Amino acid sequence: MTADIARSDVERAERTGTGRPSVPVIHLRDVIKRFREKTGREVHALGPVDLTIRPGEFVCVVGPSGCGKSTLLRLIAGLEAASGGTLRRYGQPLDAPSHEVGIIFQEHVLFPWASVLENVLLPADVLGLEKSAAQARAWRLLEMTGLRDFAHHCPQNLSGGMKQRAAFCRAMLADPRFLLLDEPFGALDALTREELSLELSRLWDELGRTAFMITHDIEEAILLGDRVLVMSPRPGRIEADIAIDLPRPRSIDTAALPRFQEIKNQVRHLIFGHRKG
Amino acid sequence: MSFSSLGGRLLIPVVYLAMLSAWEGLTLYFSVPSWVLPAPSEILAAGVEWAPELATNALVTLRETVFGFLLALALSLPLAALIAFNALARRIIYPVLLGLQSIPKVALAPLVLLWFGFSEWPKIVIVVLVCFFPILVNVVAGFDAVPKSMLDMMRSLGASQHMILRRLRLPAALPALFTGCKVAITFAVIGAVIGEFVSAQSGLGYLILITTSQSQTPVAFAALLLLTVMSVALFYILEYLEKRVVTWSP
Numbered sequence: 275m276t277a278d279i280a281r282s283d284v285e286r287a288e289r290t291g292t293g294r295p296s297v298p299v300i301h302l303r304d305v306i307k308r309f310r311e312k313t314g315r316e317v318h319a320l321g322p323v324d325l326t327i328r329p330g331e332f333v334c335v336v337g338p339s340g341c342g343k344s345t346l347l348r349l350i351a352g353l354e355a356a357s358g359g360t361l362r363r364y365g366q367p368l369d370a371p372s373h374e375v376g377i378i379f380q381e382h383v384l385f386p387w388a389s390v391l392e393n394v395l396l397p398a399d400v401l402g403l404e405k406s407a408a409q410a411r412a413w414r415l416l417e418m419t420g421l422r423d424f425a426h427h428c429p430q431n432l433s434g435g436m437k438q439r440a441a442f443c444r445a446m447l448a449d450p451r452f453l454l455l456d457e458p459f460g461a462l463d464a465l466t467r468e469e470l471s472l473e474l475s476r477l478w479d480e481l482g483r484t485a486f487m488i489t490h491d492i493e494e495a496i497l498l499g500d501r502v503l504v505m506s507p508r509p510g511r512i513e514a515d516i517a518i519d520l521p522r523p524r525s526i527d528t529a530a531l532p533r534f535q536e537i538k539n540q541v542r543h544l545i546f547g548h549r550k551g
Numbered sequence: 552m553s554f555s556s557l558g559g560r561l562l563i564p565v566v567y568l569a570m571l572s573a574w575e576g577l578t579l580y581f582s583v584p585s586w587v588l589p590a591p592s593e594i595l596a597a598g599v600e601w602a603p604e605l606a607t608n609a610l611v612t613l614r615e616t617v618f619g620f621l622l623a624l625a626l627s628l629p630l631a632a633l634i635a636f637n638a639l640a641r642r643i644i645y646p647v648l649l650g651l652q653s654i655p656k657v658a659l660a661p662l663v664l665l666w667f668g669f670s671e672w673p674k675i676v677i678v679v680l681v682c683f684f685p686i687l688v689n690v691v692a693g694f695d696a697v698p699k700s701m702l703d704m705m706r707s708l709g710a711s712q713h714m715i716l717r718r719l720r721l722p723a724a725l726p727a728l729f730t731g732c733k734v735a736i737t738f739a740v741i742g743a744v745i746g747e748f749v750s751a752q753s754g755l756g757y758l759i760l761i762t763t764s765q766s767q768t769p770v771a772f773a774a775l776l777l778l779t780v781m782s783v784a785l786f787y788i789l790e791y792l793e794k795r796v797v798t799w800s801p
């Protein structure tokens with residue numbers, strides 16, 4: 275069912291190390307972000323940051339609140355301009371958003387005046403994609419995420435988890451090569467969050483996209499990621515880049531593996547060790 | 552239907568009837584002259600007797616009100632968009648408009664008459680003046696209140712400004728537009744009457760002025776009642792439209 279939505283080709287091969295090396299999805303060098311507040315005071319929010327994301331990788335970011343995680347994501351998305359450093363996306367200078375990048379925000383940001391299906395179809399409308407193909411794709415995505423029966427409902431009538439699923443469908447509609455997620459499950463209760471993150475893991479195994487996800491949940495980061503980046507307090511830098519060598523596909527049992535606990539302790543020490551020192 | 556809901560439904564007409572009866576009874580008991588305060592029965596009788604005049608004059612006032620309101624809508628929407636989307640325009644135009652807004656429109660009525668002469672225009676212009684600002688201010692607020700996250704989402708799709716306006720800002724501003732319109736329409740009726748007080752040969756305001764000066768107070772009251780009904784009806788028409796269009800707000 276999902277065969278035509280999957281990118282089963284090169285990117286997955288590269289994740290498993292069998293493909294040719296290729297252009298990184300994202301390449302940041304010495305990237306810095308400063309904000310000028312209304313009072314005129316400058317806030318050094320981020321960096322310098324060096325970061326390379328390769329095709330097919332799932333990169334998770336954890337770090338203390340206010341350390342610049344969202345800022346980093348917005349820079350990668352092209353929604354914000356850097357104050358210094360070089361940014362490249364697929365080898366090209368990164369200076370504007372691209373439809374090849376899908377974003378899922380912490381709040382679902384669905385339009386309340388449109389049905390779930392219309393919300394999912396928004397990218398097709400904006401990008402002027404062919405209608406019938408987009409429709410077919412939207413229905414397949416709704417089917418995959420169990421929202422088929424809610425296609426004609428208003429988003430307000432959906433639960434938090436369902437709204438976030440709908441946002442996922444919308445982000446996937448234009449077939450992005452790269453997915454950015456800013457605490458996508460942050461506003462959900464613990465049970466729904468765990469359910470959805472396992473679902474995302476499954477979908478991602480199936481679809482084989484590149485992903486960059488911010489989370490405040492260490493277990494979630496380890497469960498989903500190929501790499502977990504740990505950021506320092508503001509101005510955020512990447513303090514550690516931990517490869518997660520847990521087998522895929524990941525499931526509810528993955529969290530019970532001794533290796534999982536080992537990595538979790540390592541990440542916890544990196545984050546909380548900072549607080550003491 | 553349960554007893555309590557039946558009781559609830561009956562309560563309101565019963566209270567209204569009681570109030571009308573008290574009015575009727577008190578004017579009779581104290582034998583208040585009808586040119587000071589007519590009893591409801593006298594108002595009704597005058598209303599029936601003067602029905603043709605009341606109808607033609609009500610139509611005049613209604614036309615001025617609706618036309619002025621629509622004109623204000625057509626003028627304020629583009630200006631609201633300009634203010635909302637252009638920082639320079641906002642800095643230049645907005646303070647001037649807010650200053651103008653604080654001028655009492657009644658004080659402008661004689662000037663408007665001077666500029667537009669004896670026609671239906673002075674009244675329409677006054678209606679436009681009173682309707683313009685509530686609509687403008689609310690629509691600007693509506694455009695401003697678009698959540699940043701939604702704007703980011705549209706930008707991340709590479710949407711053009713035009714697309715963002717059509718798909719996001721316009722629908723997001725609709726509830727505020729209706730709020731502004733509902734405030735404006737009640738002002739509009741007042742504006743039309745002010746205009747008719749200053750200069751008119753027709754309209755309910757004119758009728759009230761003429762009949763009170765001739766001690767035909769019951770007719771004035773009937774005209775007043777008609778004005779109230781018109782105002783309330785226009786308000787509810789807008790509220791009905793709002794319910795049909797803005798289906799998403801709680």
Ligand SMILES: Nc1ncnc2c1ncn2[C@@H]1O[C@H](COP(=O)(O)OP(=O)(O)OP(=O)(O)O)[C@@H](O)[C@H]1O
Pocket residue numbers: 309310311317319338339340341342343344345346508
């Ligand atoms: N537009 C802005 N103007 C001024 N300062 C900003 C702006 N955006 C972010 N900042 C500042 O930059 C810093 C990093 O913000 P950012 O939102 O990236 O943090 P975060 O790591 O995502 O935090 P959280 O975990 O709470 O979401 C904060 O100190 C914030 O106040």
Ligand SMILES: [Mg+2]
Pocket residue numbers: 343344345
């Ligand atoms: Mg954040």
